[in-house]
Amino acid sequence: MSSVLLGVCLLSLPLGLTAAEKPDDHRALEGVTSGKVAWDINMGNARSLSLYLKVIDETYEDLKRQGVEPDMVFTFRGPSLPLISTEHEDVPLDEEEHIEAIASQIKDLLAKPGVRMEACSIAARLFGVERATLLPGIDFVGNTFVSQIGYQNQGYASIPIF
Template identity: 35%
Template sequence: MAVNYQSIFRRIPHIFFATVYMALVSVPASAAGYENALKGVKNYDAVYEVSQGDPKVVNPVFLVIKNSYEAPEVKSLSKDPNIAIVFHGPVVKLLSTDSASFNEAELVEIKKFQTTLKQMKKDGVTLEVCRYALKGMGVDEATIIPEIDPVDNGFVSVIGYQMQGYAVIRIP
């Protein structure tokens, strides 16, 4: 019986790719590439320092923030995530119910943003706004949505969280 080596060699790429495909699909869905980052991590504590005030930019950024603490790999840690967000700078205008300085398209984005913040508060996220920033940006504290807690100085909050072991993420 003669062996047809040409036939075998033609099938090698197919066999190779089929083997690679099977190896890839057998990788657990939870393997999102965080093995190194979360190695030995028991708690996931983060404070986001946010000043970004563009209504078109905040929504995608906050969806990513929300995804970070909702990720299955984070949820599977031994302790629930602790997330705090401290607002200062131009973003404080987006926390207000006063919409006089925004056009219709911006208002749509601001409404989505505030809805996301309300959901985050329900998720247990701590939301704080700097009173210095409110004064500096001309925003009346009485117009801030109720989910946001005013603090005298947002930098004190960020430093306090950092001293408690929270990772600090800046969103300029």
């Protein structure tokens, strides 16, 4: 019986290698040359935001891999504002590593062509985040709801991250 199991495992090995190749998105991307997306980020959990930023970075790379030029705008609002600030006196110790990861991920994303980021001045006011404490490269705008309206009217897909 164990030799049969071993044989099945060995036979499935080449299938496992092909399954490891990432599938493409040719149906969805047919005729698409620009990946215009406005990420609507309204998340106050540092661990979750760090994970989403990893997935967004992978999305950027997936678009590039499939011949689509990423054009991404990040609009931070609500409880995400304290997570993109350099001021962290009130951050619990178990969240510090995630806050540091977010800062590093944002720096790396902003270094990529076609990526820009905005922070909402209304949310900054509500959450007590000073403009001067925003991570480098993040633009301060009046209202990211207005940004989302504008970007959607310019053909950007809006993807909420809550």
